[in-house]
Amino acid sequence: MTAAIERGKPMDGASLVSAAIGAITRHIRENELAPGDKLPSEATLSKELNVSRTVIREAFQSLAAMRLIELAAGKRATVCHLDHGAMSLLIEHGVHTEQINVQQIYDVRRTIEMRTATLAALRRTDAEAKLILSHAKAMKAEFNNSEAVMEHDLAFHLEIAKASRNPIFWLIVGAFQDVIRHTWPVGWKSRPSDAERHDHNKTHLDLAEAIAAGDPQTASQLMAKHFDDSIKALLAAGVS
Amino acid sequence: MTAAIERGKPMDGASLVSAAIGAITRHIRENELAPGDKLPSEATLSKELNVSRTVIREAFQSLAAMRLIELAAGKRATVCHLDHGAMSLLIEHGVHTEQINVQQIYDVRRTIEMRTATLAALRRTDAEAKLILSHAKAMKAEFNNSEAVMEHDLAFHLEIAKASRNPIFWLIVGAFQDVIRHTWPVGWKSRPSDAERHDHNKTHLDLAEAIAAGDPQTASQLMAKHFDDSIKALLAAGVS
DNA sequence: TCCCCAAACCTGTATGATATGTTTGCGTTG
DNA sequence: CAACGCAAACATATCATACAGGTTTGGGGA
Structure with missing residues (x-):
């Protein structure tokens, strides 16, 4: 032997x-x-x-x-090509075993996505700018189909991460998507009126335009505002 | 059947x-x-x-x-308790297969650790503040043993992430450590003189003190400066 | 009551068999 | 001679079984 x-x-x-x-x-x-x-x-x-x-x-x-x-x-x-599958499972496991809560996820997302917005504004290709814009527009167009809105929302954020040209950001943003799919409807429903929901979509559109215009400062600020809104909505709904 | x-x-x-x-x-x-x-x-x-x-x-x-x-x-x-083992492997795989480069890692770290520094300043316990300080001091004390300096450096950053009270930050910061262990010596050696190396250590100490003092603004700024220095040193050394 | 040990249980590894999917190269055919 | 098709070789997916240790547990003896 x-x-x-x-x-x-x-x-x-x-x-x-x-x-x-x-x-x-x-x-x-x-x-x-x-x-x-x-x-x-x-x-x-x-x-x-x-x-x-x-x-x-x-x-x-x-x-x-x-x-x-x-x-x-x-x-x-x-x-394999880089993929967020494993990290998704990791995050879900953390959430299910109560080692991670939703608020912490949103803090990480806010931190990271302010940066991806900045980088995307600086580095996006025209094709990417168009794609990001199209997701933002689709959110408006499909306003009454909340599931479709959610999917475009997720794709919107992931596309921005991709346009940041840093695969690690893309990886992390992608890793949260599965969990977000569970909590997103809570935030959407918790908004007091459709006005707030339209506002939410408007922010996406403004953000997409800032990225298309190559304005990193504005993009970053809008992303921050977007997350501040979302986190407020989730807290209002009593999400831990 | x-x-x-x-x-x-x-x-x-x-x-x-x-x-x-x-x-x-x-x-x-x-x-x-x-x-x-x-x-x-x-x-x-x-x-x-x-x-x-x-x-x-x-x-x-x-x-x-x-x-x-x-x-x-x-x-x-x-x-299991949350652990960065899997994510470490993921990152290492990305680096080895050239899907991720070191500069991208440092951009992610800068982004995340500016936030952990802020949060740590706000949330750290006294015990954590003491631990963070002790690692910064050890880096000075063991100046001539570069491996020891590196380990204290890594532990310093991880402890700050832990003190941020967000396990996801801790997870991500931890995931990079294995890769950093390979590149750290490059940055250390690439500094033109011991003066820069002492400067580097001094920044750590200042940062530790800002966190201990509960000053999030300063902590965050020092973290940014720290990474700007590190990234410059790596670029100077020709790390892709 | 406390301690110790054997039996029961569990995981780690090896082997071999079978089913099924993929690649390759050869022989046939047009 | 080129293209097609098919069978053999190769590869993975799953199963059944066996045995060597490590762990837990319950009972019997001191």
Whole structure:
């Protein structure tokens, strides 16, 4: 029985599975694999690391859960593009186990999205500006379909994050979307009248225009105002 | 052959493993499990969901990789406290696959940590203020041991994030630490002279004092200055 | 009552079998 | 000779089973 895994790893007390995870991520790093590139097959890794295919499979599944790699029946595992799936689960878990509350999420969003608004105003392409504007307009147009309004709202914020040209912002903003889908209707309904709801949509439109106009200061300020409004609405509705 | 998993799930096209992950997270949510609470055994879940233990194990491993649950030989799986382990891996993966660069990380950190500095100044306990100060002082005291300086630097920032009383900030700041450990020495060495390095440490001390004094404005400004310096040093060193 | 140990339970890992999806290359056909 | 199609080789998905440790628990003895 030769030592499984071998190759000077941080194996120590850890399980074979976590050692395998380490070996696979190291393989990605050392071979400078890019998104889309294929990893060795389970059988190959199993032989190479001297562990059963079971261990390799559990390692692969773990990496797939974090969206570092992608699995598909019959095909070899491939390296993934950055994705907020794992972080979404993390945040949802925090919320469900009451380690995170909604107010904290909105504080983070406000902090980050003031910055994405600034950066988007500076860096957006024309296509992005158009897309952001179209979401803001759609929110007005579909005023009576609150679910549609919500989806455009979410897409609006995510598109701004994308236009900031910093994938980490995009990642974080995206990670909150699943949770927001639960709380958004609360904020929408809690507004005292349709006037406030129209105001809310108007802010989006102004923001989109500031970004399209390349005015970072205004964009940032409008984003701040937007979140101040939203947080007030949520607090008024008694969301913890 | 009865349909495996059952129970109106979003199972459809997904694999049994991802269905099992869904079932387990739903179990945590519906039973309002808190960190430390035990999950059903693999055998139990295997029977309940009509899938093999293999599938349950792969689901457990996936959740463990994301640090939503904790596994240990002989013991039942338990729900985890929030932890930045998964997000660390995510960020490292992004960096290694060149989907994220160091400058982007520093922009995110600057954005977030200006806020944690503000919040820490408002919310820190006396014990936290003392801890933050002690790390800043240790950076001065151990000036010649750059590794020690780095560790105190990292701990300093993480402690501020903790004192912000928003676990999401703490999560994000923590997630960057592993990557920072690689780039930090570059910034340290790239400073033209020890005078700049002393300056760098001095900023930390001033910042710690602003937080201890409960001065959010100053704290935030010092944090901004700190990052502007750091980013300049990294750029000077040619870090992409 | 307290302590210790064995049985029951649980997870970690390995093996092999089967079903099914994907890729590849060869041979046939037009 | 090119294009098509199909079978073999390869890969993953899932299952069943086995066994080696680690953990918990309850009962029996001091």
